[in-house]
Amino acid sequence: MSPDHCPLGSTVVDIRAGSRESLRHHGDVDAGPGLLDFAVNVQGDGPPEWLRLRLADALPRLGSYPTVGADRVARTAVAARHGRSPEEVLLLSGGAEGFSLLPRLGVREAALIHPSFTEPEWALREANVPVTQVLLDDPYVLDAAAVPDSADLVVIGNPTNPTSVLHPAEEILRLRRPGRIVVVDEAFADAVPGEVESLAGRSLPDVLVLRSLTKTWALAGLRCGYALGSPEILERLQVGRAHWPLGSLQVEAIAACSEPDAVAAAREHAVVLGAWRDYLIWRLNEIGVAVHQPAVAPFLLLRLPDGELVRKQLRERGIAVRRCDTFPGLGPDFLRVAVRPREQTDVLIDAMKEIL
Incomplete structure (x- = not known):
């Protein structure tokens, strides 16, 4: 195009x-x-006092490696929070880690909706993935038809950083095409009352949602986030990933921030x-x-x-x-x-x- x-x-x-x-x-x-x-x-x-105390209580366990059981507990909490299954949850060392894993999907051509957060573009370019910028003019309203049909990966923020625009979920879903994966960066979705237009609760085989806990809970220094997607996509994301990708405190924080009171x-x-x-x-x-x-x-x-x-x-x-x-x-x-x-x-x- x-x-x-x-x-x-x-x-x-x-x-x-x-x-x-x-x-x-x-x-x-x-x-x-x-x-x-x-x-x-x-x-x-910094995090609220209740979360600091929760993390402090976990400090004695730092002598042990992060366990599969703790990972399962955290994934179950995230899954319950979004009405998904634990198999549709991948814990991340900050939402940004999810972008660094995108090249593992075997992308042929990516399209990035801009202006938007630039880290996913950096990760894809560093992996030598051909990338097209789709620049939206003011008022930065998404038009799915603007994305090249040849792109088999599309990344969009919702709400978008830095425009503060919230795209309708149905318009984002119009980006779907056979053989294409749509990645939605929802790092700030929990700052939107009611989390309207979020796709986090939708189990779709070709939509990957990335969430961050670092903004709302002031955990930028701990790096906490997660991905929501089909088990097949999450499995591909993990190929070659480190054996212990998250520390115990990160896993504990993700579980804590996903519980109903939080x-x-x-x-x-x-x-x-x-x-x-x-x-x-x-x-x-x-x-x-x-x-x-x-x-x-x-x-x-x-x-x-x-x-x-x-x-x-x-x-x-x-x-x-x-x-x-x-x-x-x-x-x-x-x-x-x-x-x-x-x-x-x-x-x-x-x-x-x-x-x-």
Whole structure:
């Protein structure tokens, strides 16, 4: 498919035009010690006390190798949380590990829906998998017809980082084709009230869902996530994988965060995040900053004249925001800001007022 024959609102770009270095730039690079952090999407400074105590209780078991039994317990908890079977669950060392395993599916040609999280593209390119970028124009609405029919793997984020767009599940399912696997990055799905449009609970032979627990539960340093898919796909993902791919604390954390009380707490926090997000949007609009809407994720995409200069001046004032020119399809005038409590939002807005 050539760019001249793409549906309106999308462009297909040869991957050779991209920068490998930019694909590895993430929000933690923009953050730093002593900065008020709007660059990283992790909620809070660390896990809640109940989860810290749960992990502390598991410390005496670190003298033993992770067990098959513990893995089964965690997979059963994840499966129950999503109405799946334990055989449809693969525990991951962070959702990002799932992207590093994708080349093991024997992909001939991958299509990446952009702008979006760049780690899957990095992993595929490093494995010399031919990749096509499918760039969505503002308002970044998915059109399944924009994806080349030749792609046997398609990766999409839902909600998408950094646009905060939530694609309808049925539109994502239109990406399905015979012989194709559709990978849905749902790293932020638990931050959406009701987890609407999630495909995590759908047992489909050609859809692989990747989930992360690092954002909602502030476990970025522990690396916790899982994949949901058919046993056949999960088996292919594990070919050549290390014998103990996760440590005992990771397995314990995944089990703990999948239990009913934890899921209920995450749902409650998603509502709180929604209120914080509405307040942030209102304050940004109040000072004339363009915010991409509708937005459903715990972050917002902003567009400002001289966005790169604004980012640097915010940093001089002790505030870190995420640059977005490293996302395919976006330029230096785009910034991403994480949703934070109101008092932190007010600090950001006051600083932006001075700059603007």
